[in-house]
Amino acid sequence: MPRRKLPPQTPWTNTPDDVEAAFYDTLTSGNVEALMSLWAEDEDICCIHPGGQRLDGHAAVRDSFAQLLAGGGLQINAEVQHRWHSMSSAVHSVVERMQVEVDGQTQWGFVLATNVFVHTPAGWRLVLHHASPGVPQTPLDIILPGDVLH
């Protein structure tokens, strides 16, 4: 009996944290293809950008990130503040700190995000990114521009 061929595993599929780190890395690099490879293929997926409506399915999610990253990658630092993990799903509550230009000046905007991951045959994948505008909740000297996810 032939062995069933398992989908290829990649380093970023090992844990939900790996997928999330790769998600923010791809936002920084502006690589839409790499970013979309982090989402589950066979599951419903959806994405809510800050102030936006809910986008359902791969095509709508891809289009939104292609538009968001058309000018290049984002300067973004993310810190996970809550984790709820089970064997096959994981939810993270994240504070994102994003560099934005306002009237020619560099400022930092805060976004609150909920990221949901499920364990698929191909490893852990993203199924939901829900982001909404936030306000600074952490002293600025704790979240520095050089900080990374972990």
Add this chain to the structure above:
Amino acid sequence: MPRRKLPPQTPWTNTPDDVEAAFYDTLTSGNVEALMSLWAEDEDICCIHPGGQRLDGHAAVRDSFAQLLAGGGLQINAEVQHRWHSMSSAVHSVVERMQVEVDGQTQWGFVLATNVFVHTPAGWRLVLHHASPGVPQTPLDIILPGDVLH
């Protein structure tokens, strides 16, 4: 050897959908005590109201709902549009339709919510409610004021 006493089960703890229905029922009735009993006791909990910062822990979450419901219950209808369930956790993406008074006129506001539930010894409980302002995505004749969660 004495049998370990299990926490009391209530009808609304049977499934994540039961807890969610009870959540929106308590928002409608304005019963803060009943609403807070739906949240996990021993887990980190957090809540993000539309446009608000993240509130961590029971005291902050309770205060926010006490303030929100000080004038009475909300006219709110909710429709689950995505479900990701595992044995011990569940995530729902929900569209909430809320009756609001604007300049003396009744209007319907839309909110996008992510609700996260975990299975505890006392049954299913809420651990995260992340809500952000939404826009109508569904024709108004599909979500009517009389609609309920299921």
